[in-house]
Amino acid sequence: MIPVAAGLMLTAVLSISGGAKLVDFVGTRAALATYGIRPGGARAAWLALVVVELALAAGLAAGWTPAAWAAALVLGAFALAQVVALAAGRDGAPCACFGSRGRLTRGSALRAAVLAGIAVLVALWPRPELSRLDWLTLGLAVALTGVAILAVVVLALAREVGALRLASPPQGALEVPHEGPEIGGRTELAGYFGSDLPAGRVALAVFGSEGCAMCRALKPVVSAFGRNPHVILREFDEVADADAWAMADVPGSPYAVAFASDGTVLAKGTFNSGAQLESVLATAERRAAPGATQARR
Numbered sequence: 001m002i003p004v005a006a007g008l009m010l011t012a013v014l015s016i017s018g019g020a021k022l023v024d025f026v027g028t029r030a031a032l033a034t035y036g037i038r039p040g041g042a043r044a045a046w047l048a049l050v051v052v053e054l055a056l057a058a059g060l061a062a063g064w065t066p067a068a069w070a071a072a073l074v075l076g077a078f079a080l081a082q083v084v085a086l087a088a089g090r091d092g093a094p095c096a097c098f099g100s101r102g103r104l105t106r107g108s109a110l111r112a113a114v115l116a117g118i119a120v121l122v123a124l125w126p127r128p129e130l131s132r133l134d135w136l137t138l139g140l141a142v143a144l145t146g147v148a149i150l151a152v153v154v155l156a157l158a159r160e161v162g163a164l165r166l167a168s169p170p171q172g173a174l175e176v177p178h179e180g181p182e183i184g185g186r187t188e189l190a191g192y193f194g195s196d197l198p199a200g201r202v203a204l205a206v207f208g209s210e211g212c213a214m215c216r217a218l219k220p221v222v223s224a225f226g227r228n229p230h231v232i233l234r235e236f237d238e239v240a241d242a243d244a245w246a247m248a249d250v251p252g253s254p255y256a257v258a259f260a261s262d263g264t265v266l267a268k269g270t271f272n273s274g275a276q277l278e279s280v281l282a283t284a285e286r287r288a289a290p291g292a293t294q295a296r297r
Contacts, residue, residue, distance in 0.1 A: 006118050006121060006122050006125075007060050007063065007068065007122045008060075008061070009118070010057075010060050010068075010071060010118060010119055010122065011057045011060040011061045012057075013115060014053045014054070014056050014057035014060070014071065015053075015054065015057040015148060016098060017053050017097065017098050018049070018050050018052075018053030018054040018057065019148075020098040020099035020101075021046060021049055021050050021053070021096070021098075021099055022050045022054075023099065023155055024099035024101075024224075025046060026221050026224050026225075026274040026278070027094075027099055027101075027224040027227065028046050028096050028099050029042035029043060029045075029046045029278070030042070030094070030224050030225055030227050030228040030231075031093075031094030031095065031096035031099075031227060031228075032045050032046065032096050033229050033230050033231075034085055034090050034093040034094055034095065034096065034104055034229060035081050035084075035085055035096075038230075038285055039228075039278060039281045039285055040282050040286070049096075052074060053074075056070055056071045056074065059071075060122070065123055068119050068120075068123035069119075069120075071116075071119040071122075072116050072117075072119035072120045072123060073116075075112050075113075075115045075116035075119055076112075076113070076116040078097075078112040078116075079109050079113040079116060082095060082104060082108055082109035082112060085104055086104065086105075086106065086109060090104055090229065091105060091106075092104060092105070093229050094227050094229075095108050097112075174269050174270040174271075174276075175267065175268055175269040175283075176251070176269075176270075179249070179251040179268075180248055180249055180250060180251065180255065180257060180268045180269075181248055181249065181257060181259075181265045181268065182265060183265050183266070183267070183268065183287075184264065184265065185264070186263040186264060186265070187247075187248065187257065187259055187263050187265050188247055188263070189203070189205050189244060189247065189257065189259065189263070190203065190259065190262070190263035192205070192234060192236075192241075192244060193232055193234060198261060199261045200230075200261070201230055201231065201232055201261060202230060202231050202232070202259070202260065202266070202281065202284050202285070202288070203231075203232050203234070203258065203259050203260070203261070204225060204231050204232065204234070204256060204257075204258050204280070204281065205234055205235075205236060205244075205248070205256065205257045205259075206222050206233065206234070206235045206236070206254065206255075206256050206277075207235075207236045207238070207244075207245060207248070207250045207254065207255040207256070207257075208222075208235060208236070208237060208238070208253045208254050209237060209238035209239070209253045210237065210238070210239065212253045212254065214253075214254055214272055215253050215254045218254060218272070218273070218274065218277075221274040221277065222235065222254075222277065224274075225277065225278075225281070228281075231281065236248075238253060251270070252270065254270070254271055254272065255268070255269070255270050255271070256268065256269060256271055256277055256280045258280050258281060258283075258284035259284075260284075260288055266283070266285075266287045266288055267280045267281070267283035267284040267287065268280065
């Protein structure tokens with residue numbers, strides 16, 4: 001029963017991990033920056049992780065030995081990626097282990113390595129002949145695991161539907177040329193970020209107001225972008241930061257401006273979903289890339 005129990009434990013871990021990533025899709029995509037994955041590729045990486053983890057959980061629940069070997073490889077890769085990120089000085093950054101809430105530590109890397117080792121043992125350990133009662137117990141455990149995964153998927157779909165209801169065409173943030181600071185120009189908003197704006201990081205100024213229902217609904221999503229190690233986030237209230245609003249010529253809220261460490265405006269626009277705010281960062285990254293100056297002009 002030991003390999004069966006170990007397989008079910010791995011099934012639960014991968015199901016919870018994949019489900020957490022599926023539910024916290026915005027935070028997870030931001031957390032992937034810890035491993036050098038830029039916003040442009042974060043969506044594909046997030047989807048691949050969710051599919052792989054949930055597929056491995058299903059394979060392990062069915063007792064399929066190749067799934068155990070695949071889980072060992074995937075978990076080993078997770079452990080190696082965390083060791084590399086720790087060596088790069090990113091200790092304490094979001095680890096994207098279970099959505100965006102986990103933190104990168106030596107313990108998280110050790111946990112992934114131990115789980116990889118358990119997966120190897122599950123793959124190598126001969127599966128015993130099970131009694132009828134054992135099969136019934138195993139079937140019940142698999143069924144409960146399936147119900148848990150289905151519940152997570154339904155919750156994720158419900159949140160996705162809610163996000164789609166908030167979204168409206170165009171899918172990218174609405175960037176109007178003569179609203180807000182001019183693209184390619186310098187903005188004095190950099191002064192509000194103080195010394196927290198080193199070279200190579202993008203400053204993201206988000207403008208909201210107390211009376212804006214959309215701003216209140218998107219506040220958790222906006223806060224998730226602040227956990228991206230490549231982004232410095234600051235929020236500006238229409239009343240408390242009226243001078244910043246006037247300086248940036250903000251047309252309304254919610255509105256975002258992304259600029260480089262020297263104050264050069266890279267992207268801007270009105271947004272009404274997390275995906276649209278993410279498009280502001282992706283546009284800023286594209287325009288900040290070497291050789292993009294001429295195209296921007």
